[in-house]
Amino acid sequence: MSLYADFRQDLSFIEKELEQSVDSSSPVIRQASLHLLRAGGKRIRPIFVILSSKFGEYSMENVAKVAVSLELIHMASLVHDDVIDNSDFRRGFETVKSRWNNRIAMYTGDYIFSRALVSIGEIEMPAVHQLLAETMLEICKGEIIQLEYQQITDQSFRDYLRRIKRKTALLLSSSCELGALVSNANADTVGKLKRFGYFAGMAFQIVDDILDITSTDEKLGKPAGSDLLNGHITLPTLYIKDDPEFQPFLIRSFDGTLTEEERIRMLGYIRQSGAIEKAQAVSTLYLKKAISEVESLPDGDAKNALLQIAAFIGRRKF
Amino acid sequence: MDRLTINRYIQNYIKQVEQSIQEPIVYRELGTMPLDEAKAFFLLLPFLNGEEWSPVLNISAIAVGAVHAAFDIHDRVDLLDASTKEQQLMVLSGDHFSGIHYRLLSSIPDFEFITAMSKMIGRINETKTDLFMGSFDETYAHIEAVNCIESGCIGEFQQRYGFSKYRTISETALSLIWYFNQLIKDTTIHRSMTTNRLKKEKIETAISILSGRMRKELLNADFLTPFLKQEIHRLANPLSGKPL
Numbered sequence: 001m002s003l004y005a006d007f008r009q010d011l012s013f014i015e016k017e018l019e020q021s022v023d024s025s026s027p028v029i030r031q032a033s034l035h036l037l038r039a040g041g042k043r044i045r046p047i048f049v050i051l052s053s054k055f056g057e058y059s060m061e062n063v064a065k066v067a068v069s070l071e072l073i074h075m076a077s078l079v080h081d082d083v084i085d086n087s088d089f090r091r092g093f094e095t096v097k098s099r100w101n102n103r104i105a106m107y108t109g110d111y112i113f114s115r116a117l118v119s120i121g122e123i124e125m126p127a128v129h130q131l132l133a134e135t136m137l138e139i140c141k142g143e144i145i146q147l148e149y150q151q152i153t154d155q156s157f158r159d160y161l162r163r164i165k166r167k168t169a170l171l172l173s174s175s176c177e178l179g180a181l182v183s184n185a186n187a188d189t190v191g192k193l194k195r196f197g198y199f200a201g202m203a204f205q206i207v208d209d210i211l212d213i214t215s216t217d218e219k220l221g222k223p224a225g226s227d228l229l230n231g232h233i234t235l236p237t238l239y240i241k242d243d244p245e246f247q248p249f250l251i252r253s254f255d256g257t258l259t260e261e262e263r264i265r266m267l268g269y270i271r272q273s274g275a276i277e278k279a280q281a282v283s284t285l286y287l288k289k290a291i292s293e294v295e296s297l298p299d300g301d302a303k304n305a306l307l308q309i310a311a312f313i314g315r316r317k318f
Numbered sequence: 319m320d321r322l323t324i325n326r327y328i329q330n331y332i333k334q335v336e337q338s339i340q341e342p343i344v345y346r347e348l349g350t351m352p353l354d355e356a357k358a359f360f361l362l363l364p365f366l367n368g369e370e371w372s373p374v375l376n377i378s379a380i381a382v383g384a385v386h387a388a389f390d391i392h393d394r395v396d397l398l399d400a401s402t403k404e405q406q407l408m409v410l411s412g413d414h415f416s417g418i419h420y421r422l423l424s425s426i427p428d429f430e431f432i433t434a435m436s437k438m439i440g441r442i443n444e445t446k447t448d449l450f451m452g453s454f455d456e457t458y459a460h461i462e463a464v465n466c467i468e469s470g471c472i473g474e475f476q477q478r479y480g481f482s483k484y485r486t487i488s489e490t491a492l493s494l495i496w497y498f499n500q501l502i503k504d505t506t507i508h509r510s511m512t513t514n515r516l517k518k519e520k521i522e523t524a525i526s527i528l529s530g531r532m533r534k535e536l537l538n539a540d541f542l543t544p545f546l547k548q549e550i551h552r553l554a555n556p557l558s559g560k561p562l
C-alpha cells in the first residue's frame with residue numbers, strides 16, 4: 001500500500017520480528033504460522049502503533065514489541081474464528097483448520113496468543129498490560145455476544161454498532177493508544193489517538209461489511225455474502241431485513257438452503273436497494289469524526305499518514 | 319494437616335478460579351468448567367506444606383488455574399466440526415479464560431511471570447501439536463512431552479516464587495496420573511492429546527519408569543510432611559492403593 005511508503009523501513013522491521021516471534025520448534029506450528037503471516041493482511045494494527053508512537057518519544061524497539069503483539073493477537077483470533085465459522089478459505093488462502101484440522105488450529109492460535117504476550121511482556125508498564133488484557137477480554141466477549149445474535153433478525157442499529165466496536169474498533173483504538181503510551185505521549189494526545197483508532201475502526205468494519213456484499217468472490221477470497229451465510233446481520237442488511245422481498249433470502253441464508261443462483265440474486269437485491277449507500281454514509285460519518293481527532297495533533301508525517309489512512313478506509317476496495 | 323483440610327483448601331481454590339473465569343453466557347450454555355483437582359493439589363503443595371503464601375501468590379495461582387481451564391476446554395473442541403453453538407463457545411471460552419489469566423497477572427503486575435508463563439504456554443502448545451502429529455515415539459521422549467503438558471505451568475509458578483524444590487515431584491506425579499488415566503481408558507483425555515492410541519506396553523513402561531522416579535523423589539523429599547508424602551503417593555498411584 002503506497003500510503004505506508006514513509007514507514008516501509010519500520011514495517012519491514014516489524015515483519016521480520018513477526019516471523020521470528022512464531023519461529024516455533026514444532027514443524028507444524030511453524031508451517032501454520034508462516035502460512036498465516038505470508039497470507040498477508042493489511043497490517044493496519046502495526047501501522048497504527050507506529051504512527052501513534054511518532055507523537056511521543058519514538059523507540060523502535062518498544063514500538064515493535066507492541067506492534068508485533070497486536071498483530072499476533074489479531075492473527076490468533078482469525079485462526080480460532082475460522083474454526084468457529086468452519087471456514088476453508090481466508091484472503092484466498094486455505095485456513096489452518098482446513099489444511100490441518102480444528103485441533104491444530106486451536107494449538108496454533110493458542111501458540112500465537114502466547115507469543116503475543118511474550119513480545120509485550122518485555123515492556124514493564126502496568127498500564128500497557130492492563131489495557132491490552134482488557135482489550136483482549138472485550139474482543140472475546142464481543143465474539144461470545146455475536147454468537148447470541150447469530151441468525152437473530154431482531155437486531156437494532158445500536159446492537160450492530162456495539163458488536164463492531166468489540167469486533168474491530170477496540171483493537172484499532174488500543175493499537176493507537178498503546179503506541180502513544182509506550183512512547184510516553186501526553187494524555188491529551190493519547191486520548192485523541194485512542195478516539196481516532198476507535199472511529200477509524202468503526203468505519204473500517206462498516207466498509208468491510210459493505211465489501212462483503214459489493215465485492216467479488218475472487219477479491220474477497222471467499223464467497224460474497226459470507227456474513228449472511230454465517231448467520232450475521234451487518235449494517236447493509238440491517239436496513240432491508242424487514243423488506244418482504246428480501247425475507248426469503250434471509251431465511252434461506254440462515255437455514256443453509258440458499259442456492260448459488262439465489263445467492264447471486266440476493267447480492268443483486270441488496271446492491272440495488274439503497275442499503276449500501278446508507279451504510280456508506282454511516283462509515284463516512286465515523287471517518288469525519290476520526291479526522292477531526294487527528295486534525296488538532298501536531299503537523300508531521302505521522303499526522304499526514306493517519307489522515308491518508310482515514311481517506312483510504314473510505315474508498316478501499318479490498 | 320489432614321485430608322479433609324487439604325480438600326477444603328483445594329475446593330476453595332477451585333471456587334476462586336471458577337469465580338474468576340466465569341462468563342454469564344458461557345456459564346449458561348456450558349455450565350461450570352470441571353477443574354483438575356490433582357493439578358490444584360500440586361499447585362497448592364507449597365502452601366499445604368506450610369510455605370508462606372501471600373495474596374499475590376494466590377492471584378498468580380488463580381491465573382495458572384485459568385490457563386489450565388483454557389487448555390482443558392480447547393482440548394474438547396471437535397477435531398473436524400466445531401460449528402455447533404456449544405463447540406463455538408468452547409473455542410471462545412478458552413480464549414476468554416486465557417485473557418483472564420493475563421488480566422490477573424497484569425493486575426499484580428508480575429512482568430517476569432507473564433513472560434515465563436507465556437513462553438511455557440507456547441511450549442505446551444508446541445508439544446501438544448507434536449504429540450498429536452505422532453512424534454515422541456520413544457518412551458523417554460514421550461514422558462518428557464507429557465511432563466511438559468501436564469505440569470509445565472505449575473513448574474513455572476513454583477520456579478517463579480521460590481518453590482523450585484517442589485517442581486520435580488509435581489512433574490513426576492502429574493505425569494504418572496496422566497499415564498494411569500490412559501491405562502484405565504480415560505478416552506476423553508486420550509483423544510484430546512493424541513491421534514493414535516497409545517500402546518498398552520508403552521503406558522506400562524512409562525508408569526514403571528515414573529513410579530521408580532516417584533519413589534526416589536519421595537524418599538529424598540525431606541522438606542515434605544509425612545502426611546503430604548502419603549497423599550502424593552496415593553494420588554500418583556491410583557491403582558495400587560498401597561501405603562508408602
